[in-house]
Structure formats: C-alpha cells, structure tokens
Amino acid sequence: MKTYTFGRHAIAASEVFLTTPLVYAMVNWKPVRPGHVLVVTHRCIPRLADATPAEVADLFATAREVGAVMETRAAALGLTLVVQDGAAAGQTVPHVHVHLIPRHVGDFARNDDVYDAVDAADLSTRQAEDVGAGGEEGKAANKDESAAAATATAAPAPAAAAKRRVDDEDDRQPRSAEDMATEAATLRPLFAHLSGEI
16 A cells, blocks of 8 residues: 655555645544645645645645535535644644645634644654654654754743643544544545546
8 A cells, every 4th residue: 555755754545535646635633623634745845935836736726626625525614724834834744735624603712723723733743653764763753853843933931822722621632543544535535536546
C-alpha cells in the first residue's frame, strides 16, 4: 500500500481520500470540528512560496472542491480555510497544507477561536511512525519538529496564553487508524471523479 508523507510523518493510504498529480487530501487525526480535513502537497515543501505555480493552483482548486463537498456533507453554513505558512504563523508540520473546517453559527464562543483550536490540534505529537524512522526514533523526531516550531515563535504572556486556550475541557481525542480509514473510505466515492489511484 502506498504511503504519503506529511512533514516527517508517514500517512497511510487508508487515511487519504483524494489524490491528484500534485496534492492529496486526508482525514484529520484530531479534527477541530466534524469534517475537518487537510489538503497537502505531494512534494514536501515547507512554505507556500516554495510551491510551483502549478502546485499552488492544484492546492487551492482541490481545496475548493473538497471544501464544497465537506460543507454540504456537514450541513454547514460556511467553511474556514487555514494556511499556517511558517513556524511564526503557527505551522507545526513544515509541509504546505490547507485545513478545511466546516462551520456552523455558534460552533465556537468567538468565531476566531477556530484558529486557536487549530493550533491546539498539533499533529506533530502524533505517534505515527516517521518516514525513515519509527519507534522511539520517530517519537524523538516528532518532538524535535515540535520544538523547532515552538522555538521559532515567541511564547505569549501567561495572561494571553490563558485567554487563547480553547481546549481546557477538550474532549477531542486522537482518532484511531481504523476510525480515520473508515472516514476516508466513506469520502473516497465522493471524489472518485477527481482522484487518481490512492
């Protein structure tokens, strides 16, 4: 089975529901809202400016298509797209990607809390094996990646950190590989007309 990469992380093909020549779409390990998915470049590039014009076009065309389906499927009234371009912008996995989050009125106390929730759902702590390094080495690489992102950004003042925290009673648990594979399998037929072989 093919393996995809997301920064240093290996992503199983079972978690991918759409692929094009330049990007792929995957379910989220710890979604902020139901239907929260990612569109990721195949080429592991850290910044949007590193992408070719064709990659940028495919990234956002695919995000538009996936977003429309996910919004309808979630009976949502809107869609938040998030691109964190660089560690200073909150990017924790140095690989170009777009978060697509179906939204409903009142789903967050303050509408912009969605961005804090994206920050809190840090994929870099995922216990998946890294490409080329598994087990304890993979865990160490994940911590190194997370530490590098944290070092690149200034820590907020304690009062600001307390104000930003939106997951004090966070019931979002990391999902199992089986749960993610089930969701991806449900989504794949919705994108079969756009997708290559996964």
